[in-house]
Amino acid sequence: MMRLFARNRHTVQRLGFSLITLMAVVTVLPIVGTIIFILLKGGSAISFEFLSGFPHNGMRAGGILPAIIGTLYLTIGTAVFSVPLGIAAAIYLAEYAKDNQVTRLIRLAIINLAGIPSVVYGLFGLGLFVLFLQFGTSILAASLTLSIMTLPVIISTAEEALRSVPQAFRTVSISLGATRWQTIRRIVLKEALPGILTGVILGLERAAGETAPILFTGAAFFLPRLPQSPFDATMALPYHLFVISTQVPEMPIQIQYGTALVLLVFVLSMNMIATVIRSRARAKRQW
Amino acid sequence: MKNNLTFREFLITRLIQAAGYSAIVFVALIFFFLLREGLPTLAEVDGSSLLNIRWYPIEGFFGILPLITGSLIVTLGAALIAVPFGIGTAVYISEIAPRWMREILKPLVELLGGLPSVVLGFLGILVLSPYLRVFLDLPTGLTAFTGSLLLGGIAVPTVVSVAEDALDAVPRAYREGAWALGATQWQTIWRVTLPAARSGVLTAVMLGVGRAIGETMTVMMVTGNAPVLAVKLSSLFSPVRTMTATIAAEMGEVANGSTHYHVLFFIGMVLFIISLIVNIIASSVVFRAKKRAERILS
């Protein structure tokens, strides 16, 4: 009886573990599958001309250079606003903020910013930056919109990185006559840098792949030349992929897969860099 | 020298503090602009036609019920996929997988979270929907179900990472206690670890659902964009249109300040309030759980 019971329990366990493992496999396989599929399908579209040329013939031929450059501009523009602001906010939360109502409100605000649908950011950007501040449909308006969307990712990862720096470093530095800011600048930030960098890249990766927030704030269907100033609209890879896969009839499938591939490589390489920085910093860390 | 230093310190501290407060300002600004552009709707469209089942803006029909039901049905389908698979994967990563496997899986799941939704939508159009059309013998493959499948994939990383954190936070002593009493690993997971992490797992589910409701590009590309009331089970296999997709698809073509423009902002406002509620509940659950853990451990 006892043995039968035990055997039963272990059969249940084996079945359960198999089921859970299967679920994990089913979750992860499509990711790998998607990436490999696009790499295979899109690979043949990639050529020097595709990467360095302008689209022509109603985008059914030519290259996607303006979309690549546009996404670069938007990513940089987003970084310009969100990186300093996000890191400063993280410093406030990790180093200065007391545990009180206001701090709790800030945390709640950050959680909410992270949860707001991306298309609502688009509406907000349209209302504030494009119309109210009259930046027009522009790189500036789109970058600002993406910045606010990226902020919670940067703040929360940077705060975690700052908090992981041992408290003793701060105490010692202060006891040696450093001010709070000197301690942060010379010790804490230096030690937290890899973690902060990881968060920044992951945040910008999200911004680079987003479409909805730039739909009405800065994205252009087609431009015959590269944007000349932050007040120009721009093409962008994700929006371009959306356009050519839904809005343009008789679009050659090669170009679609090629565009998806370039976008994927852009985003994945950012992800890869972030992962490498993080694991290297973990291996090197001595405290 | 001293005054100079004190002044610099003062200035920097103020700047950092302002940056810290900015998150509150942004949430308030977003809400303000949604109200500003969305509230005129209530003056321009009367309540009964807003809660109508007909969305046909060109002729002045602004019934948002089909959009709400569209969002609900797609989200519900996505949750039915993302919740079991997300929690299962989280359990696998935190309780069952060997260390090396964990090191591979965690970045991979994170990668899925970073895949642009437009790429998934693109594959949905080209690969998934033709396949589903043939396999399920439907007139079109662009249905709520297609959207649910892809949206499930988009919500999974959120569920996995939050649930995994929660499982990870369960003290090792709980598990060891259960093993010492003769429980198998499997029983320990079900009867000890998961219940101990339940508030975190609940948060994971809520945030995953929140992520699904708010997703735009994928659903716009694969759900067929038909604003019909979706209340029957069969609606799952026909085209629908969500709130997010409606905003994304139509905002580009409306005149600023028109009724249609205001209604789209109004829908944005509704989405904002939904996400606000979801996130406040989710974070208060976490907060309470943390308090309880502190009490137990101290």
Added chain:
Amino acid sequence: MTNKITIESLSLQYSDGTESLRGISMGIRQNAVTVLFGPAGGGKSTLLRCLNRLNDLTEVKASSGKILIDGENILDPQIDVIALRRKVGMVFARPVPLPMSIRENIIYGLELAGEKRKSKLDDAVERSLKLSAVWDEVKDRLNDPAIALSGGQQQRLCLARVIALQPEVILMDEPTSGLDPISTGKVEAALLELKKEYTVILVPHSIQQAARTADHAAFFLQGELIEYDDGKKMFTTPKQKKTEDYIMGRFG
């Protein structure tokens, strides 16, 4: 001998209700080692952290009283805390080398104080490392990361880091608690050198260490100063029953 520091009815309570001080009054002699001892939670560390205002970093519920260093009340909100911390250095229980090289650790405080001249900095490195009896062991690898040193070397490096600022008072909070007997001996030997130039206040990690090093000794129990006397007298013929019980090992 004069009093370097005068503490007048100092009371303090932390917000979280841990350790507190109740009406402490005492004078601390210049160029001597004053030992603060007693069971854990008695207020020794709290008192040390008042002397260089490190308590500013902790949430304090209420405090009152005065601490006069050279006649100036350092609890006055108007005083220059940065200058105070340069004047009153501190060595902690656990050696905490900052995440940089040995040399950079030593000159960290000096650079913050605005010293840029390389010759001055080099002099300070050599002098302070010699005074803390670690120069011979590290002089050939000043640019190595400080974390690579042994625990005992790290602690003497931390002492040198304080000395480099040429303070007037050195606070030591159980500086040898994690060290082996040989390293402990080296630190204690350094103490004898240090007190010629500095006023040293030490929280020892054992009664034996207290007895070995104390010129003056103060016994703290639950936030109160029970007895304060010459070191020799204190450890041979304590006046208070509680002090005697503690020294004899009857509690604590």
